[in-house]
Amino acid sequence: MDMVGATRDRIREHALALFTDRGYATASLREIADRVGITKASLYYHFPSKQDLLVAVVQPLLTQWHDIVTDAEASGRTPADVHRILRRCVDTLLAHRAVANLFLRDAAAILPALAPLIADIVETNARLRDWLAGPAPSAVARIRAVAVLELLRSALTAGATLDDVPDELVRRTLLESAELVLAAGRSGTPDQRGHAA
């Protein structure tokens, strides 16, 4: 019955592969078409522009990231909640490794191409950051929230740089570190606001 979209899917896969190892801007539609076994013009039948192709490639990650924020905002903020959310973040990055890497390593090329979605992307990240920072956060707490998100990204780079360490250990270590940084706010590190025992 449905081979419907079969070509479309193959295009998406090859596009992702080429985007990630040539960079979005440099990856050529001709080469994508070649790999799929069709011509450039045929590609344009399935996707009206290079940007549309990119959006199709990137959508799954965005959707899941959005779900995480929804989950976060619907729940409390006990240590267990924080742990669950952070874990979902890392898991999602690892599950969509290739696309996530595109965002991390190719943001300058990709974000302008995602112009229609950019407002939503920025807002989603801001909401996640704000949730992590907690209610009525100090400037320090907000900086820590940004730092924690950045820290989680290393789930991707760590796997690539240190090739003999298993994903599972990376995930555990990063979650631990992230919680450590966040917890610093609650358990009173120096100069947070004077003193809090």
Added chain:
Amino acid sequence: MDMVGATRDRIREHALALFTDRGYATASLREIADRVGITKASLYYHFPSKQDLLVAVVQPLLTQWHDIVTDAEASGRTPADVHRILRRCVDTLLAHRAVANLFLRDAAAILPALAPLIADIVETNARLRDWLAGPAPSAVARIRAVAVLELLRSALTAGATLDDVPDELVRRTLLESAELVLAAGRSGTPDQRGHAA
């Protein structure tokens, strides 16, 4: 006396500006030339290719980053040493904000263009990471080292995202967090070397 290299410098500046806000691949030599007030062909007199121009733009940061590693490897690894090195990292990122952002946000486009330098860049980062991880590091210690470097990057994003917080506070908070993560190895957090049972 010497206006020698004046045009060259102006080209470098405008190139950096355009690279950072269009992305390296999309930034056109024609537009750079326009801004400088010369023609594309004149540009080619000063820089034999777009890549050479990029290298010229990027060199100062690389040199300074290299110096940090040299400093690190020449010194001990007391908390004070670690603090000094981390501080130099953050300061360098902030001092070369624009170029550093190029590396962070445009890596996919830039690294291939820096092919001749790439071996050195990777090696420098690996040495910094290894120094941070300490002698005979466990897998966890190495992951933490990667995470800490990633965390310091947020000096750049934090400034951009949270616009009302001063650089100085960002710097202090990130250094604190970085040291916290590194120190976790020494002061014994749970399950450092995996679960036995």
Added chain:
DNA sequence: GTCTATACCAGGATAGAC
């Protein structure tokens, strides 16, 4: 040391035939 002019090729995009 800087410029004009000109040309080549690759890549994104479109029109129209089958």
Added chain:
DNA sequence: GTCTATCCTGGTATAGAC
């Protein structure tokens, strides 16, 4: 759904005037 042909822009290159 796929093709051929065509257009425009951009990086690269060269020859030559001032």
